[in-house]
Amino acid sequence: MRTKIVAGNWKMNLDVDASKQLAMDISVAIQNLETNNTRIIIAPTATNLYPVFHQPSMDSRVEIAAQNMHQAKNGAFTGEISAEMIHSVGITNVILGHSERRTYFNETDAALAEKVSTALQNNLDAIFCFGEVLEERQSNNHFKVVESQLQNALFHLNDSDWRNIVLAYEPVWAIGTGETASPEQAQEMHAFIRTVIAKKFGNTIAQNVSILYGGSVKPSNAKEIFSQPDVDGGLIGGAALNTADFVALIVAIQ
Numbered sequence: 001m002r003t004k005i006v007a008g009n010w011k012m013n014l015d016v017d018a019s020k021q022l023a024m025d026i027s028v029a030i031q032n033l034e035t036n037n038t039r040i041i042i043a044p045t046a047t048n049l050y051p052v053f054h055q056p057s058m059d060s061r062v063e064i065a066a067q068n069m070h071q072a073k074n075g076a077f078t079g080e081i082s083a084e085m086i087h088s089v090g091i092t093n094v095i096l097g098h099s100e101r102r103t104y105f106n107e108t109d110a111a112l113a114e115k116v117s118t119a120l121q122n123n124l125d126a127i128f129c130f131g132e133v134l135e136e137r138q139s140n141n142h143f144k145v146v147e148s149q150l151q152n153a154l155f156h157l158n159d160s161d162w163r164n165i166v167l168a169y170e171p172v173w174a175i176g177t178g179e180t181a182s183p184e185q186a187q188e189m190h191a192f193i194r195t196v197i198a199k200k201f202g203n204t205i206a207q208n209v210s211i212l213y214g215g216s217v218k219p220s221n222a223k224e225i226f227s228q229p230d231v232d233g234g235l236i237g238g239a240a241l242n243t244a245d246f247v248a249l250i251v252a253i254q
């Protein structure tokens with residue numbers, strides 16, 4: 001059975017106190033919630049990973065993810081953090097390939113292929129993001145684009161690596177815009193993604209990998225999106241910064 005996941009990407013928001021507070025508020029709010037087979041992940045900014053993770057009395061179901069890491073083991077890469085550093089503070093997940101990283105920091109598929117491998121070598125689960133921009137969808141190239149993003153960044157993996165991979169399909173035109181892919185558009189693409197993975201790695205891996213949808217998910221649209229058969233949860237931006245909204249998304253996926 002695939003794991004359901006609600007993951008919040010806090011981006012470059014919240015100082016250390018506000019991050020700790022939001023994490024605690026989420027912890028308290030889910031205290032009496034049954035969350036069977038659902039992973040809950042929050043991704044504070046790098047400086048706040050350690051203080052958020054090491055708060056006493058955080059609900060143990062709340063996992064932490066870093067938002068990015070460098071592909072090299074270590075070295076002269078001023079301003080970057082390594083997989084080993086992330087793991088050394090107790091964190092076991094990292095988001096890779098978010099469209100903001102691709103757009104503003106020129107992350108290429110080739111760099112992401114290395115990042116995914118480095119993450120796995122350092123015992124981090126990789127939440128791998130990908131998706132088409134608006135012009136690619138309008139020109140009906142979205143399937144081709146998504147297939148090549150997957151091929152270029154993930155096709156070098158071994159079968160066993162897939163135990164530690166989560167996919168996050170995020171159509172770029174739906175991120176932070178208020179524009180959401182319709183549940184049918186999300187389902188159509190998620191089913192396609194599974195066929196791409198199945199062709200290369202076989203049906204078992206394709207059926208077992210969790211595929212999240214990301215792009216303006218909020219309490220009012222979550223239930224419909226999450227109920228699609230190939231949608232296993234969401235990668236959430238804006239709505240992850242509000243306790244009530246984020247918890248409503250966790251409720252919506254049950």
Ligand code: PEP
Nearest residue numbers: 175176214215216237238
């Ligand atoms: C994101 O940044 O991954 C995202 C999906 O943002 P939002 O939910 O705000 O569209």
